[in-house]
Amino acid sequence: MKVKGNHVILSFVLIITGFIVALSYQFANEGQNSQVITERQWNKEDELRNQVLFEQSLNRNLSEELRAIQAEINTIEEEIAYQERAYFNLVEDLDKLRMVTGSVGVKGPGIEVTLSDADYVPDGENPNFYIVHEGHIQKVIHELLVTQAEAIAINGQRISHQSYIQCVGPVIRIDGNTSFAPFVITAIGDPDKLHDSLHLPGGVRDQLLSDQVEVKIEKKELIIMDPFLSERG
Amino acid sequence: MWLPFVGLVIGLLLGFWTEFRIPEIYSNYLSIAVLAALDTLFGGIRAHLQNTFEEKVFVTGFFSNILLAAGLAFLGVHLGVDLYLAAIFAFGVRLFNNIAVIRRILLSKWTAKQDRQTEN
Numbered sequence: 001m002k003v004k005g006n007h008v009i010l011s012f013v014l015i016i017t018g019f020i021v022a023l024s025y026q027f028a029n030e031g032q033n034s035q036v037i038t039e040r041q042w043n044k045e046d047e048l049r050n051q052v053l054f055e056q057s058l059n060r061n062l063s064e065e066l067r068a069i070q071a072e073i074n075t076i077e078e079e080i081a082y083q084e085r086a087y088f089n090l091v092e093d094l095d096k097l098r099m100v101t102g103s104v105g106v107k108g109p110g111i112e113v114t115l116s117d118a119d120y121v122p123d124g125e126n127p128n129f130y131i132v133h134e135g136h137i138q139k140v141i142h143e144l145l146v147t148q149a150e151a152i153a154i155n156g157q158r159i160s161h162q163s164y165i166q167c168v169g170p171v172i173r174i175d176g177n178t179s180f181a182p183f184v185i186t187a188i189g190d191p192d193k194l195h196d197s198l199h200l201p202g203g204v205r206d207q208l209l210s211d212q213v214e215v216k217i218e219k220k221e222l223i224i225m226d227p228f229l230s231e232r233g
Numbered sequence: 234m235w236l237p238f239v240g241l242v243i244g245l246l247l248g249f250w251t252e253f254r255i256p257e258i259y260s261n262y263l264s265i266a267v268l269a270a271l272d273t274l275f276g277g278i279r280a281h282l283q284n285t286f287e288e289k290v291f292v293t294g295f296f297s298n299i300l301l302a303a304g305l306a307f308l309g310v311h312l313g314v315d316l317y318l319a320a321i322f323a324f325g326v327r328l329f330n331n332i333a334v335i336r337r338i339l340l341s342k343w344t345a346k347q348d349r350q351t352e353n
Contacts, residue, residue, distance in 0.1 A: 009288055010277075011240030013295050017270040018241045020299075022248020023255070024263045 099151065102158040106151045107224040111194040113140055114216040115208065116182035130212045132181050134167040140185050141165075143204045147197040149187035153225050155179045156186075182214075191219035261310070262303040265317050268324040269298040275331040282338045298324075 098104045115137065118130040137154065144152055152159045157174050166173040171180050187194055198205050198217055208215045255263060273295040280286040302320040309316025 007236045009292055010237040013270075013274070013277075013292065014237045014240040015244035015247070016295075017267075017274060018244025018246075019248040020244075020263065020267050020270055022245045024260070024267045026249065027255075027260050027263060 102151065102160045102225075103227055105225060105227050106188060107222060108150070108188045109191050110149070110186060110188035110220055110223040111144075111191050111198075112218050112220050112223070113144075113185040113187070113198065114182050115140070115185065116214040116216075118212045118214060131170060132183060132213050134165045134172045136208055136211060136213055137165055137172065137183055137185065139204050139207065140198070143197060144185070144187040144189070144194060147189065147194050149189040149194060151188040151225055153186050155184055156226065158225055158227065186220070186223050186225065188223055188225065195219055261317055262306050265302040265306050265320050265324075266299045268321060268328070269302040270295065272324040272328050272331070273298050275328060275335065279331045279334050279338075282335060
């Protein structure tokens with residue numbers, strides 16, 4: 001079929017008509033939608049609003065719950081912090097106590113007391129009277145403990161609160177470890193105090209001297225003690 | 234005969250798919266323009282059926298009717314008189330007239346055709 005001029009014009013006119021019709025149709029639809037609110041729409045809106053209110057109240061409840069939980073967490077955290085502080089203190093105490101009981105090595109200023117057997121034993125005398133006995137050592141140790149020595153060792157063997165000193169002939173046994181003269185008793189504490197307490201007139205030093213024991217006392221800037229190990233050696 | 238209908242479909246699709254917007258206050262003009270366009274179209278169909286169709290008259294009538302209707306509505310809005318009612322009235326009456334004439338012509342053609350068939 002041949003395309004005639006009037007057909008082109010007609011189709012052009014129809015394009016414009018269709019365009020206008022479609023446009024106005026759309027327009028009418030939109031106007032209807034925006035202006036007329038039907039019962040159903042009201043109902044829907046009502047429903048949605050109720051839903052929103054419901055959700056809001058739900059949210060409120062949840063946020064209250066959250067607040068409560070947060071408060072709980074706070075208290076728990078405080079408790080934990082307190083406990084941690086307590087633990088810290090306990091650990092510190094433990095450290096100190098370990099130092100006292102001798103299960104860890106300690107170092108510090110202190111005093112060194114050396115007890116040696118008498119060099120000279122007159123003829124006919126009992127040599128037993130001229131050697132160092134465990135009693136002498138115990139005296140020194142007691143004196144040192146009384147003067148607040150913090151740690152004591154004999155010939156490097158740490159003394160704990162349950163140590164024992166035993167006299168076995170010319171040697172002594174400390175917690176089962178044998179020691180020979182001369183006995184070096186090291187004590188950590190205030191050196192001046194320890195020194196003075198040993199030098200009291202009629203005190204430990206004088207008593208030891210009168211028992212024919214050679215006593216040498218010197219202050220030390222730094223004494224390092226190994227931990228107490230009963231199974232040592 | 235198919236080209237005008239293709240044009241109509243294209244126009245409808247364009248109207249639906251393009252995001253072309255006119256302000257809401259001009260929607261009255263648009264409806265009157267629609268009425269004018271339909272009136273002219275049916276007038277053209279009638280003229281075609283009566284064999285008095287003239288392209289120039291049809292095309293100029295189409296555009297001038299649309300513009301006149303829109304202009305009348307515009308004037309009416311600004312004068313405070315509902316002049317677009319006049320346009321709607323006039324176009325509506327002519328639309329019905331045209332449709333009635335088309336119907337009658339088609340009917341008479343149909344009956345004539347049937348008569349011829351029965352004669353044969």
